[in-house]
Amino acid sequence: MTTAPAYDLLLTGGTVLDPAQGIDGRKDIAFKNGLVAEVSDRIDPSNATSSLDVTGKLVTPGLIDIHGHFYHGGNQTAVHPDEICLSSGTTTGIDAGSAGFINYEAMRDYVFPAHRTRLLAFLHVSGVGLANNKLLGGGLHDMRMIDVDQTSDAIKGNPGFCFGVKVRMHINAVAAWNAHEAMRSARAVADQSGSRLMVHVSGTPIPLPDILEFMGPGDICTHAFNGHPENMLDRNFKIRPEVQAAADRGVIMDVAHAGVHCDVEVVKHALEQGLPPTTISTDIHNPPPDRTVYKMNDLVSKFYAMGMTLPDAIAASTSTPANVLGLDDTLGSLAPGMCGDAAVFDLREGNFKWIDSAGNVQDGKVRLDTFLTVRGGQIAWREGRLMEMGEC
Ligand SMILES: [Zn+2]
Structure with a gap:
């Protein structure tokens, strides 16, 4: 008898940075029914309908x-x-x-x-x-x-x-x-x-x-x-x-x-x-x-x-x-039970410049490049394009 996977979506191996929970380190994170379901050191990919290895990337709310x-x-x-x-x-x-x-x-x-x-x-x-x-x-x-x-x-x-x-x-x-x-x-x-x-x-x-x-x-x-x-x-x-x-x-x-x-x-x-x-x-x-x-x-x-x-x-x-906004019981963290909204960034290294209207230039060595956006427990943006609902 086969049982349905426990989770809809699993992100493995990323560096989770979630200031609300004080987490800054390698974690797997699973989503179910639009919410964050589990954050832990290892989650078996066979427990998820869809899983993605994001090793080396930054995962934030x-x-x-x-x-x-x-x-x-x-x-x-x-x-x-x-x-x-x-x-x-x-x-x-x-x-x-x-x-x-x-x-x-x-x-x-x-x-x-x-x-x-x-x-x-x-x-x-x-x-x-x-x-x-x-x-x-x-x-x-x-x-x-x-x-x-x-x-x-x-x-x-x-x-x-x-x-x-x-x-x-x-x-x-x-x-x-x-x-x-x-x-x-x-x-x-x-x-x-x-x-x-x-x-x-x-x-x-x-x-x-x-x-x-x-x-x-x-x-x-x-x-x-x-x-x-x-x-x-x-x-x-x-x-x-x-x-x-x-x-x-x-x-x-x-x-x-x-x-x-x-x-x-x-x-x-x-x-x-x-x-x-x-x-x-x-x-x-x-x-x-x-x-x-x-x-x-x-x-x-x-x-x-x-x-x-x-x-x-x-x-x-x-x-x-x-x-x-008084929404911290549902948004802004990846604690289990919170809305399944997450971002995955590549920490791109290089020489970057950000300008302002006064002509000031701010140099930087790291830019957060969006790799993936999860909205309501589903992938909504991946590698440069909007995803349809249900697409992975
Ligand atoms: Zn405005």
């Missing part, structure tokens, strides 16, 4: 990108989620305000379900999200675009999908004389809906300390390491006291690199002074032709090259964002 733009088709700058995320080992993408209360339902019901990547959202405090960015540069030129009650109701009505409210404090998006009111409104939405505030703090129309005053524990300061005026450093490259105070009270310092929102010199000064990014994220979008926006695997590699340890860089892109 699926990466979580806490700031991207995934409303593909609903927004001109939004990317194709599966192509971008799964190709970079990212299994969860958080849309950072591409939609507001007026237009999020098509994103939730039609765009996101068409992808295998787990896609969640922050709603923009502007009713239409980023829909009018191309014409107006942002959504808050008219304060009538804000409806605190309707935005708050939309967030409250979508637990498990909407995680908070986004507001863009950028000179092109909101005038200085409206910026405080926009912050007050966004704060009110977060409080009314019992959720989080995510604030774009790059190129701000008002001083950064004025913005940080509105932010408390668990709120997300996104583009925190930008090099524009009103960045986190003072003129002597010291972390401004208001920024340190915000970090000390639990405000999340998120990267959201994009093309123009992360400066290598700012990061280096912050790292030296003991303020690493809480979360590494992309702000992935379709940029203008002269800009480069990196995917998650490149950003983890870049921050590793800048001096973060690999476990710290992986924690900042897996367990920590899961924790920030």
Whole structure:
């Protein structure tokens, strides 16, 4: 009599790096019914329907990108989620305000379900999200675009999908004389809906300390390491006291690199002074032709090259964002029972260069090249291509 294999998928021989469990070493890992089923030193391949030898490769929990733009088709700058995320080992993408209360339902019901990547959202405090960015540069030129009650109701009505409210404090998006009111409104939405505030703090129309005053524990300061005026450093490259105070009270310092929102010199000064990014994220979008926006695997590699340890860089892109979103009971770790989301990388050695908008070049000797992405216990990306469901 033959019995069905215990596991659907088995990865053998990889170096598992799972900061949440404190694992950094050779382990086999098995998946069953969409979840992680077992992590141990040896698992017999005959116990699995499909098994793959990943000896010498790095195995991590699926990466979580806490700031991207995934409303593909609903927004001109939004990317194709599966192509971008799964190709970079990212299994969860958080849309950072591409939609507001007026237009999020098509994103939730039609765009996101068409992808295998787990896609969640922050709603923009502007009713239409980023829909009018191309014409107006942002959504808050008219304060009538804000409806605190309707935005708050939309967030409250979508637990498990909407995680908070986004507001863009950028000179092109909101005038200085409206910026405080926009912050007050966004704060009110977060409080009314019992959720989080995510604030774009790059190129701000008002001083950064004025913005940080509105932010408390668990709120997300996104583009925190930008090099524009009103960045986190003072003129002597010291972390401004208001920024340190915000970090000390639990405000999340998120990267959201994009093309123009992360400066290598700012990061280096912050790292030296003991303020690493809480979360590494992309702000992935379709940029203008002269800009480069990196995917998650490149950003983890870049921050590793800048001096973060690999476990710290992986924690900042897996367990920590899961924790920030209150999803650490299901995501961000490869402990048995967690969602079966994993990434397998080749640690490619060579001479790599990552650029930023200030023209700084960061050199590195190691790049994480995505070999395989497992989503819900099934292979979703392998060696350069998206896989169909059920394909191995
Ligand atoms: Zn963004």
